Amino acid sequence: MATWEDVVAYAKGAAQTVGKKTDEWVELGKMKLKLSELHRDIAEAHEGLGRLVYDSRKSGEAVDDMIDACIEHLDDLNGEMERLEEKIMFTKNAVRCDKCGTPNANTAQFCNQCGEKLG
Numbered sequence: 001m002a003t004w005e006d007v008v009a010y011a012k013g014a015a016q017t018v019g020k021k022t023d024e025w026v027e028l029g030k031m032k033l034k035l036s037e038l039h040r041d042i043a044e045a046h047e048g049l050g051r052l053v054y055d056s057r058k059s060g061e062a063v064d065d066m067i068d069a070c071i072e073h074l075d076d077l078n079g080e081m082e083r084l085e086e087k088i089m090f091t092k093n094a095v096r097c098d099k100c101g102t103p104n105a106n107t108a109q110f111c112n113q114c115g116e117k118l119g
C-alpha cells in the first residue's frame with residue numbers, strides 16, 4: 001500500500017519530469033484564467049453595487065452596511081487582480097536561470113537562487 005510519503009515523492013517526481021518551458025506556460029495559462037475570472041467577479045461586484053444603490057434609492061431603505069461590504073469586497077478583488085497582473089508580467093519577462101531554472105527579473109544579472117550569471 002502506498003504511504004503518504006510515496007504519494008508526495010511521486011508528485012514531486014512527476015513535477016520534475018515536466019519540462020521547464022511547459023511548466024512556465026502551464027503556470028502562465030492558469031494565472032491568465034484566474035485573471036479573467038477576477039475580471040468577471042469585479043464586473044459582477046460593480047453591477048451588484050449599482051443595483052444595491054438603485055434599489056436603495058427606489059425603496060428608501062438604508063443599505064450603507066451592504067454598500068460598505070460591497071466596496072470592501074471590490075477592494076479585495078482589485079488588489080488581487082493587481083498582484084496577479086504583476087505576477088503575470090514578471091513571469092512573461094522573467095529570465096530563467098540556466099543552472100537551476102529559477103525565474104529572475106529581466107534586470108537581474110545573477111540568479112537570486114543560486115548566484116549563476118544570467119543572460
Ligand SMILES: [Zn+2]
Nearest residue numbers: 097100111114
Ligand atoms: Zn540559478
